[in-house]
Every structure is written in structure tokens, then in C-alpha cells.
Amino acid sequence: MASHYLSSLFEPASIAHFGASERPGAVGTLVFTNLIEGGFKGPIYPINPQRETVQGQRAYADLEQLGEAVELAVITTPAAAVPGIIEQCGQHGVKAAIVMSAGFREVGPAGLKLEQAMIENARRHGIRLLGPNCLGILRPELGLNATFSKGSAKPGRLAVISQSGALCTAILDWAEAQGIGFSTVVSTGISADIDFGDVLDYLVSDPHTESILLYVEGVQQARSFMSGLRAAARAKPVICMKVGRHEAGSRAAMSHTGALVGADDVFEAALRRAGVVRGLRIGHLFAAATILTADYRLGGERLCIITNGGGPGVMATDRASDLGLPLASLTEQTSTRLNEVLPNTWSHANPIDIIGDAPPERYAETLKAVLADPGVDGVLVILTPQAMTDPDGVAERLTEIASRQKKPVIHCWMGDVQVAAGRRRMRAAGLPGFNTPEAAVEAFSYLVNHYRNQQLLVQTPGSVSRHEPPDVEGARLIIEGVLAEGRKILSESESKALLAAFRIRSAQSLVVRSPNEALVQAESIGLPVALKINSPDISHKSDAGGVRLGITTASAVRQAYNELIEAVRKNRPNARLDGVTIEPMLRHPNGRELLVGLINDPLFGPVVTFGSGGLAVEVMGDRAVALPPLNRNLVRDLIDGTKIAKALGQFRHMPPVDRAALECVLQRVSEIACELPWVRELDINPLIVDEHGAIAVDARVVVDYYNPGLESYGHMAIHPYPVALISKMQLPDGRTLTIRPIRPEDAGLEQRFVRALSERSRYFRFMQALKELTPSMLARFTQIDYWREMALIAVVGAEEQEEEIGVARYITNPDGRSCEFAVVVGDAWQGKGIAHRLISQLIDHARSRGLERMEAEILSDNSGMLELVKKLGFRIEVTEDPGVRHAWMRLR
16 A cells, blocks of 8 residues: 555654754754654754764755755754755655744744745645644654654653644653653644644554544644544544633634634534544543543443542532533342442442442442443442551452453542552553542543544535425525625525525515505515515614514504614614515414524634524523534534523423424525535524424525635535435346445445355455454444545445445545555346446546545456456556456546
């Protein structure tokens, strides 16, 4: 397989250090010292035209004088020299560079000009840049310390990616005292070229990395960031600390890195959707890493607490309530067993207080009983060192039991000197432990959040509903008409027409331009009515005095019309007025007023919003957000994240609302976000929902010009399910075959398909003896990132009874330019042109994604496959292994 496009950065064979020095206190001195003392196996060349030697090694004026191949350049010179150095590196075949120098965009226009020149030179020569203004890279396993941090780090399985070099040095110092090792430490700095998404892409397949910590101030490319996050989180726990949660912090973050900083709740939604756990403090990062790397996999969220002191149990319970963690309810069998092994004075509830004199055996029997309870998903064991306590003895029994369990067992040995030996014993056994009950519960919450967010990660909604598709073309024409008139705000009637195109029901409204016309229309549609100003210059009608509600008589209609016009002219004298809209006052005695909308985040693009509606929406501050596309599961999660969600069920005298109708509206708004990139803002406020359905009473839509470019859904951070790739094919017997992209919910289909293959077909596909897919393989094959890879399955039968009969997939190689493909068709379906059709569609899609080459390894005795790919235009080459042939095709 092709090497990763960042392998020259993370696994260089040779290094040249521009700016290497031996001047005391200079960055170039410390970096070169670290490079030499880190244990790097390849050659390291100091480049300094003013010196003959640096720190005892021969120095070179430039790469021309060096005359040796260099893979990675480390640059610590003044910023003004960097563009020329990058040009020199390009001329001599250098593949990657770390620019630690400061003085670029962060210092103003002059620095930005230098940065642009540096990037132009790098792109012209295909050099990938880390930085500028960064700490560098640390790879302890490889002996690579290209940083100016004092000291190094021990090898480990934890990777750190941080925009802050200062934070990296603090983490390294803290980790040394805690005995924590690292696979990789990366400081991205300004991220003029390499960003989080690139580094995550590398770490996904890095065998040295088992978990990843992120410190984020802002992001350059949302799609790359989300794609990298989602790919990494599928394979390894990812924990992220995002700063700038408040406006002042966001301004500081933007000025520090120059990266985009969006709304914090949107960033939170993005992390959850990517399957990532968020920490709010530095301590959270390491607590989360400790628990998530303990190889626990939750089956639920219910925590059981065992303690020998009531107070610590209450402290743990309070923190669990704060975090929304449910405590487990013990089964009757568990309670009976505990009655047998505990004193009569035990708490008879969770937390389980086993009394202060608890010996090791009492702890052990209690732990075994609760771990056997199917209603318990995790256990926190608390010990306080009382006069009759044996902390080390309890730790020994706890270790014996917990090491044989998949359910997480977290320990909290409170105190210091008396419990130190027990803590060491459990830490050596790999059991996660914390010094306070609150910290231990927070750690369990990271497991729960990881479990919850992983459920969101596997959701792959399409851009539009498969039932009653919207009239996208009609909606687009409405928007084009508005923009052609030089407007960006749709009128109320235009806004409701756009909603109607997406099957969202709204209140009927008519435009009237005189008091008498208002009276006539009021009598026609029936009193009572509402009047609202109709103006292209006024989007918030109530603020301009342009709304009159509950008009019940004919004479009041004319009076209200005149009062409304007069009030708006007074409040907004320069606004253009085009009469008034009139609509019936809807009678919904059980209706809840909600807000549904779209906003455009500067980083993540379109975002669906939901919360309490009505006039007090800003005061209530009840808002939840989600990144489209959305399906029913994601919509339900969005609704449940608001305070108003509790009022949607049976509430006082009101029956529960029609949740299905509300969910449908939110899905339709998600479709608008996907299919209409011109929409910058959309507010449905209020959306009235009751037991009979949902109706949009008022709507406001803001649009702007948008150039879609070549990439479909390029305005979105998450690529929707690619509905456009679904196609039909008629088989020779007249049956219809559907070819479509795979979905996570196809796991059952995929497993049955592989099981049904003959042993020979399985061997040809997987090149090994395989009876069925393991759970991890099944997840990998069905939970794909459509931006990075594609899997097309061929199915027959009705949607509810589909049978998979073939699959073809490609995965983009680490070089980012080529892809590797594979195809297999069920034995009974071979020879019908299915494989030819699958590979042809796969080639077309790979080509549309800009990939340059498609390749595959094929067993030499798989003559049918070799013949097929030859017909499709692939070249066949002999490999070092006589049993394997290499097939490849140039796509561009």
C-alpha cells in the first residue's frame, strides 16, 4: 500500500535543521540539541551558513553544499528567511517541513505576506508544512524530538495534537511526573497547511497510537476536521478540549491562531456527532484518557456505587446527578445476595454502604454480586481508610475480580499514605483509579459520553427523505427570483412557499394593500385574524410594531390595519412597505410554541436549531443544535437536548403532542440545509405543535449567492448519504437489481452475505480462510466515511426483505491520491454482469472524487477476476509474490 502523505513528517529517514545554533538560549540551539539527544536513527544535518560546525557537527551553508537526500526540514530561522528556505527545499526534493519560526499572520499584513509566499513555494513543490509558530513534533518510539521543549517523553500509546505549544510543554512536564508515555505529540501552531484533519488521518492507522487527545482553539477546514475525527473515533478513543467557550475566549483564540472559531454549542454538537468525548478542563483530558484506554466497552449507562462510608457515597451520587448519569436499580436477586453477605445495617440501596469495618472479603462478595446484576453497567468502588480497613487487601481482591470482567470497575481510594500501596497495586493491574468520588464519577461519565456519542457516529442520514421527496427545483426558483430582484430576505409568502416545497405545513396568508381589502379577506377566511407588516426591509416584524393578533371584529380589522401601518412608518421610516399579510388566528388550545430553524456557523456551515419559541425566545435561551443531515434518531436526540422537551409529553391538562409530526418538520429543515446552500438563515417561529400535528405560523428566510463548485454538498461539514449514487439494473431474468451505497444498518445484510459465500469466494476476496466477519470488521465495512471511501452493494428484493448479492468498495490510500478496491459477488449470481457494473460505478465515483489511480491485489488463480479487470482497462503486473497479481488503472 502507498505510504501516508505525511510519513515524511512523522517517519523521516533524514533531517536538515535550518537555523541550528549553539548560542545559549536560542531556539535553534535547543531544537538541535533535542534532535541529537533524542536517539533518532537517521542522519541529522545542521544548516547554518555562518558556522563551520554546530554543537560539534559539521554545518552546511545550504542543501546544495550538503549534497545528500533530505526528507524533513526543521526551520528555526527568522520568518523573513523562510520562503526562500522552502524554495530551496523544493528544489532538492524535501517532502515535509516543520516551521517553528514566528512572525507570520499573527503579526499583521507584512507577516501574512511572508506566510503566503511560504505556502505558494511549498505547494508548487509538493511540500507539506507543519506550523508556522509551533513547538514541533515528538515521536518517542522513533527517537524523534523536533521540538524546543526542555526534556523528552517516554514512549506510550497516547497521541496529543495541540494548537498551543505552551500547553504541549505543560502536558509533557505533567506526564513525566505521572509516568505517562506518548506515541506522538504534535503542535500545529497556525496551521497554514497541515491542520487537525491531516494529523488525525495519519494517526488513524498509526500502530503506535491507541488514543488521541486534542486541544483545539479553532479549525481551518471543517470537512477535513470532521472526516478525520469520525475516522479516528471509529477506531480509537478521541478526547477533545475546545477552548473559547465564551465570546472573550473565542476572540483570544482567533487572535492566537487565526483559525475559524464558531459557536461553542455548535462545536459541541460536532464533537458528539463525531463520536468524540469533550473535556472542559486540562484535568479532564487525562481523566478521560485514563478511563477510555482501559479497554472497557459499555453496554449501558447505569452506575453502581460501593462504599464503606456514607458521605463519599453521597458525594458520588450528587456528581452523578449533576452529570445526568442514572444510578443502577438492583434486582431482587442482587438484593437477596447482598442481604446474605452484608451486615443488616447496610444501606439496602444504591449507593451500597457496606459499613466502615468492611474487610476485603465483604468488598469482594459485594462486587461479585453487583457485577452479575444485568441492570448494572459499571461499578465505582470507594474506600476510606478507617481504623479496621485493609486498603491493600481490598485492592488485591478487587484486582482479582475486576481483571476478569468486561464491565468497568473504577476505584477511588481516598487519602494518601495509608492507601498508597493499594493504589499502586491497582494501577499496576491497569485498573483506573481517582483520588476523589467526584473525579471517579466524572471519569465514568466519559465512558458514558463515549458510548452515547458512538451511537450518533454510526448515523448516516441521506440528504432528502425517501418518502414524498421535496420540490427542490421549485424552491431553488423561488430563491433565484428573490436574488434577481436584489433582495436577500424572502417575504412571508415566499418563505411559506419555500416551506411548502419541502412539505412543511404553514398557516395560509394573503397580502392586502388597503383597510377595505383587509376587511374583505378577513370575512373570507373567517375571524379572528392576525395582521403582519409585509416589507422586504423588515425581518423581525414585532420589533417594528408590525404585528396585530386576535382581531375579532370587522371594524377592528380596518382599525388594526391603519394602526399597524402608522406604527411601522414611525418605527422604521425608511422601510419599503408592500401592504400587510392577513391570516387566520389558529386555534390550538393544546399547542406548544416552538422554534425550528437554520443558522450558518462560520466553521461548520448549516446547523439545525430547535427550542422554545414565541416572543421570549431570546430570554428563554432554550436552544439545541445539530449538524445536518439528520434522521429520526438524530432528531430525537436534538429534541431531548432542550428544556421544552419535557413539555411535549402529557403536560398539565394538555395531551402529548404529535412527536412524529415535529420530527418530520426537523428532518425537512435538515433537507433544506442539504439541498439549498443559498439559505443562510431560516426561522420558523412559532411552530405550533399539538396532538393533531405541526404548523408553521410565521417564517423568515435569508438567502445569499452561493457557488456550488465541483464538490457536491461542499457547504456541509458532514457528507450526507449519497442518494445520487443509487441506481437500478435489470437482470437477464427480468428481476430488478438495486445498487446503492452501504449504510451502518446494513450490518446484518453484510454478515449474511459473507456467510453465504463459498469457501473459495471468501478466500478470493479476503485472501485468508474466513468464515464470517468479526464485529470490528463488520463495523469497519458498514460504517464508512463517504468522503474518504465508498462501498456499493447490489441488493434484490423489497426494502424490508433485501438480500445482498454483491459488494464493491474502494478505500483511499494514505497518499490521498490513489485507492485500493475489491469486489465480490455471491456464487449464485456470478456471470450476470453484476461485478462489471459494480466496478464501473466505483471507477466513475473515484474519478469524480479526484483520485488519480485505482489498484487491487488479486490472487493469481482468480482467473475470472483477472479477466474482468482486463476488460475494464486495468493493467496486470507480476509482484514479488508469485501467487498475487497487481492490477491498476490511471483514472486521470
